[in-house]
Amino acid sequence: MSELKQNYYGSLCTEMYEILHEQAPQDELDFYLSYAEKGKKILEPLCGSGRFLIPFLERGFDIFGMDLSEEMLGKLKRKAPNARVMQADIINFTVQEKFDYIFIPSGSISLFTDMSVCKGILQKMKELLAPGGKFVFAADTVFDRCSEDSGYQTSVSVKTKEGFDLLLKGKNHYDETSQTQFSPSIYELYNGAELLQSESMDFQTHLYRYGEMEAYLRECGFKSISTYSNYKKEPAVDDQCEMLIFECDI
Structure with missing residues (x-):
């Protein structure tokens, strides 16, 4: 990518x-x-x-x-x-x-x-x-590297102006050799229990x-x-x- x-x-x-x-x-x-x-x-x-x-x-x-x-x-x-x-x-x-x-x-x-x-x-x-x-x-x-995660966890949940629930699910892995923080994320938009939209992000930082x-x-x-x-x-x-x-x- x-x-x-x-x-x-x-x-x-x-x-x-x-x-x-x-x-x-x-x-x-x-x-x-x-x-x-x-x-x-x-x-x-x-x-x-x-x-x-x-x-x-x-x-x-x-x-x-x-x-x-x-x-x-x-x-x-x-x-x-x-x-x-x-x-x-x-x-x-x-x-x-x-x-x-x-x-x-x-x-x-x-x-x-x-x-x-x-x-x-x-x-x-x-x-x-x-x-x-x-x-x-x-x-x-x-100094700012995240702790390791074994799987995706919900880290943030907010309400949109329409009243929907917007969730961020992610996990973290730090590679010492490249000094890269890998934080793949999934954003999910819900109306109650109904999933309206999902979006993935391959988030990486050096x-x-x-x-x-x-x-x-x-x-x-x-x-x-x-x-x-x-x-x-x-x-x-x-x-x-x-x-x-x-x-x-x-």
Whole structure:
């Protein structure tokens, strides 16, 4: 399965995501907003349903977004019809303009478990930066790996606005050699006991060790790299934190 289909957010996944994560966490949002400047061009690849992009837009920033999921972008456009977004995959994404600030929040870069693809994305982000531009993003760490499951278990149950029950069933396996977290999932929509719709997702993430991403960034030509352990910009010294946050200049 390709990296593009591997973590694709379909209709039921998008519906649950919107219910659980409609608003960006305030500390994370404030962190990414702190780099934004009026009059500067901003890009958010993997913008999803807009929980970060829309607050930037509401504050008057010049922001452009892209995402592969038609379902996620549909949610975004319903909330912000004037948002400048493109449906595309980050691997083949091309635009003519350069950006002063590019950010990828929420560890989304970890969705790319093929390291050659990941390096290609990092290289593309560097090419899309204007002179003096800044690239800021977060990656999941090995500290955040899930416990092993023997079979599918219901981990989340929510009510949709129509009153249906939307369930997430999943299981987890961590492969030490590839540092990949395998979390195949099944989303099920019920009206009482009646199954209305089912959707599977092959969810995988690469979990990073301290120093690993820094090496990839240097390989791609980034010169100045700062690594933080949290949104207060405390310097990271190891990977014993849920996320590593990277601030990169060219």
